[in-house]
Amino acid sequence: MLKTRKQIFIEQSREKFSDAEHRRKINHSLLQSDIAFRKGIPQFSDLQSAKKTANHIKRTTIENLDIYLLRFEKHFTQNGGKVIWAATAQEALDAVAGICKEVNARLVVKSKSMVTEEIHLNPFLFSRGIEVVETDLGEYIQQLAGEPPYHLVAPSMHKSKEEVADLFHKKLGAPEGLAPEALTQFARKILREKYVQADIGITGVNFLLADIGGVALTENEGNGRLSTSFPKVHIAVTGIEKILPSVRDLALFWPLLATHGSGQQITVYNSIFTGPRKSGEKDGPERMYVILLDNGRTRLLADPKARESLYCIRCGACLNVCPVFRNIGGHTYNSTYGGPVGSVITPHLKEMKEYGHLSQASSLCGACTEVCPVGIPLHQLLLHNRQLAVKHAARTEKFAWKLWAMACSHRRVLNLAGGHTKNRVAALLFANAWGKNRKLPRFAPESFNQLWKKQR
Amino acid sequence: MHVELFIPCFIDQLFPQTAFNMVQILERAGCEVSYNTQQTCCGQPAYNAGFMEECAVVAGKFIKEFSGENYVVVPGGSCTGFVRNYYSKIFGGTDLEQQVIMKAPLFYEFTSFLTEILGIEDTGATLKGKAVYHDACGALRECGIKSAPRILLNKVRGLELIETEDAERCCGFGGTFSVKYEPVSMAMGEQKVLNAIKAGAQYIISTDLSCLMHLEGYIRHHQLFIQTLHIADVLISGAENSILREKL
Numbered sequence: 220m221l222k223t224r225k226q227i228f229i230e231q232s233r234e235k236f237s238d239a240e241h242r243r244k245i246n247h248s249l250l251q252s253d254i255a256f257r258k259g260i261p262q263f264s265d266l267q268s269a270k271k272t273a274n275h276i277k278r279t280t281i282e283n284l285d286i287y288l289l290r291f292e293k294h295f296t297q298n299g300g301k302v303i304w305a306a307t308a309q310e311a312l313d314a315v316a317g318i319c320k321e322v323n324a325r326l327v328v329k330s331k332s333m334v335t336e337e338i339h340l341n342p343f344l345f346s347r348g349i350e351v352v353e354t355d356l357g358e359y360i361q362q363l364a365g366e367p368p369y370h371l372v373a374p375s376m377h378k379s380k381e382e383v384a385d386l387f388h389k390k391l392g393a394p395e396g397l398a399p400e401a402l403t404q405f406a407r408k409i410l411r412e413k414y415v416q417a418d419i420g421i422t423g424v425n426f427l428l429a430d431i432g433g434v435a436l437t438e439n440e441g442n443g444r445l446s447t448s449f450p451k452v453h454i455a456v457t458g459i460e461k462i463l464p465s466v467r468d469l470a471l472f473w474p475l476l477a478t479h480g481s482g483q484q485i486t487v488y489n490s491i492f493t494g495p496r497k498s499g500e501k502d503g504p505e506r507m508y509v510i511l512l513d514n515g516r517t518r519l520l521a522d523p524k525a526r527e528s529l530y531c532i533r534c535g536a537c538l539n540v541c542p543v544f545r546n547i548g549g550h551t552y553n554s555t556y557g558g559p560v561g562s563v564i565t566p567h568l569k570e571m572k573e574y575g576h577l578s579q580a581s582s583l584c585g586a587c588t589e590v591c592p593v594g595i596p597l598h599q600l601l602l603h604n605r606q607l608a609v610k611h612a613a614r615t616e617k618f619a620w621k622l623w624a625m626a627c628s629h630r631r632v633l634n635l636a637g638g639h640t641k642n643r644v645a646a647l648l649f650a651n652a653w654g655k656n657r658k659l660p661r662f663a664p665e666s667f668n669q670l671w672k673k674q675r
Numbered sequence: 676m677h678v679e680l681f682i683p684c685f686i687d688q689l690f691p692q693t694a695f696n697m698v699q700i701l702e703r704a705g706c707e708v709s710y711n712t713q714q715t716c717c718g719q720p721a722y723n724a725g726f727m728e729e730c731a732v733v734a735g736k737f738i739k740e741f742s743g744e745n746y747v748v749v750p751g752g753s754c755t756g757f758v759r760n761y762y763s764k765i766f767g768g769t770d771l772e773q774q775v776i777m778k779a780p781l782f783y784e785f786t787s788f789l790t791e792i793l794g795i796e797d798t799g800a801t802l803k804g805k806a807v808y809h810d811a812c813g814a815l816r817e818c819g820i821k822s823a824p825r826i827l828l829n830k831v832r833g834l835e836l837i838e839t840e841d842a843e844r845c846c847g848f849g850g851t852f853s854v855k856y857e858p859v860s861m862a863m864g865e866q867k868v869l870n871a872i873k874a875g876a877q878y879i880i881s882t883d884l885s886c887l888m889h890l891e892g893y894i895r896h897h898q899l900f901i902q903t904l905h906i907a908d909v910l911i912s913g914a915e916n917s918i919l920r921e922k923l
């Protein structure tokens with residue numbers, strides 16, 4: 220029988236539980252980001268108000284999403300760019316394929332983009348005989364390894380430097396055991412060639428700017444700039460939620476993203492693209508497209524609660540602090556977006572029935588909500604999903620909760636059995652599920668309730 | 676001062692002694708304690724499972740069992756946070772809304788009640804050894820409790836409190852999560868326990884027994900040399916001749 224996604228999730232979690240090396244690497248990596256984050260935060264004299272303001276801006280934007288998207292389209296078109304609206308992943312893929320065909324593209328360079336992961340752009344282009352090269356170092360490593368990104372902003376954080384050296388040796392013929400700096404130099408040399416040869420550069424988008432018709436891109440390696448300046452065509456692919464009303468909003472959102480993403484005060488390279496090269500300009504692509512992708516986002520928008528998840532700026536902070544992510548890692552989710560935000564949005568972007576378990580796979584500790592720079596109440600949205608998922612619950616579970624409600628409605632029922640009986644029932648019911656690593660707690664011979672009545 | 680008790684369902688069933696220890700501390704502090712024996716559960720388990728109707732039935736019964744005239748003291752932050760922050764969501768726009776608005780803010784987790792309302796920082800307790808304090812998520816994030824338990828523990832004679840880097844990280848209990856996603860829950864619990872041992876602690880102390888019961892299960896199974904303690908059990912220990920009594 221085919222395993223359900225939930226079964227696969229639990230199985231892989233168990234593997235990760237006993238994988239001490241994985242735990243060591245992740246703890247090490249995340250400790251570095253914790254330290255960086257703590258160092259970066261003091262740049263905000265009042266972080267809570269910064270978050271509140273950001274939340275307010277995103278809220279008004281998402282509540283008026285149609286207006287802002289049309290405003291963006293109008294201005295971007297005036298700048299000479301072309302906006303493509305894609306309702307589904309397939310429409311977005313077809314649009315890219317169409318452009319590739321027009322310019323007879325053989326080679327595409329890409330800078331980091333989760334949306335293109337979501338629509339599985341790379342395999343699609345490969346199947347059409349087009350070479351795609353990831354230029355973000357982390358993504359490049361993942362591409363070489365044939366793995367999807369592990370984390371929203373740190374795609375290869377789960378690999379040790381030794382593993383990367385080994386990968387470069389095997390896949391690229393690099394000398395064995397190169398140090399990180401040498402590896403970077405090695406990759407850079409290969410990638411520089413690719414930029415020059417590429418026909419198209421594809422990037423993600425950090426923020427769409429409605430008032431100027433611009434696309435803001437944030438990165439640390441300069442690969443985004445190179446991917447957009449050498450090729451003749453630039454395609455930016457983005458979810459419709461990435462919009463901000465004004466270029467002025469970047470004054471708040473750039474530092475918020477930088478600190479929550481990587482602990483920096485500001486990311487090294489921040490570019491704003493406002494359309495293709497104009498006559499008289501020296502550089503820039505000849506054509507520029509922005510693909511606005513829905514792919515389930517309007518389902519989130521239609522739900523007044525879940526809608527708040529569209530404020531997300533994909534900083535990845537909620538992953539870093541999530542104790543579940545810290546233990547199972549990014550791949551166990553088996554969805555493009557991992558961690559708390561992934562567990563919130565994936566059941567909506569895909570199917571609640573198939574992905575609803577992700578909302579259950581949380582201890583609801585609330586660390587995600589606490590850290591989120593745009594004030595998304597993530598753990599409450601997980602609860603919201605659980606409410607929606609109830610209709611898919613097993614009959615036995617529904618029945619169990621009915622029984623529970625009945626028992627809790629009558630104090631008498633709770634006092635009926637003695638501790639000994641309850642211990643035996645609990646052993647029968649939970650011993651298996653509670654696990655082989657934990658002993659069951661013991662019921663007291665008499666409850667507080669019973670003792671109180673006796674004593675007082 | 677007259678206070679009412681809410682003894683969460685699993686404490687009622689599994690850890691009555693801790694609840695009595697809390698009562699004893701409250702009484703020594705001069706509180707007159709009453710307990711409505713009709714109470715069962717605040718409804719949080721069903722809410723967290725997504726079963727809203729069942730939750731509303733139980734929570735609706737629950738809220739009526741408190742007078743609305745006194746503080747309600749609770750040995751745990753999780754249930755306190757649930758009543759304080761979620762009841763208004765459950766009962767907004769219903770007949771019970773007014774009752775909730777009036778009663779929910781009266782719910783206090785035990786240590787924050789001691790420090791904030793009674794102004795007590797020293798219960799006169801003695802406990803020898805080193806301990807880590809585990810910030811239970813409900814206490815920390817739903818109730819904003821960070822300093823109260825530390826203030827109280829720092830006054831316990833003989834006790835050395837060690838701060839670890841992971842004090843605020845979830846222990847992995849999470850209600851049904853601990854059963855439905857046992858490997859993840861266990862992995863989280865294991866790290867919590869091992870980090871405490873590495874820090875040289877003999878005790879893991881917390882405001883919430885749900886966390887401790889989960890950690891204790893792991894400790895007992897692996898026969899590790901560390902012990903979990905609810906803060907009420909600590910604050911009463913060796914406190915027979917407590918300063919508190921003299922003060923009052």
Ligand code: SF4
Binds near residue numbers: 537591593
């Ligand atoms: S949900 Fe919040 S914390 Fe998580 S990635 Fe999005 S913006 Fe960052």
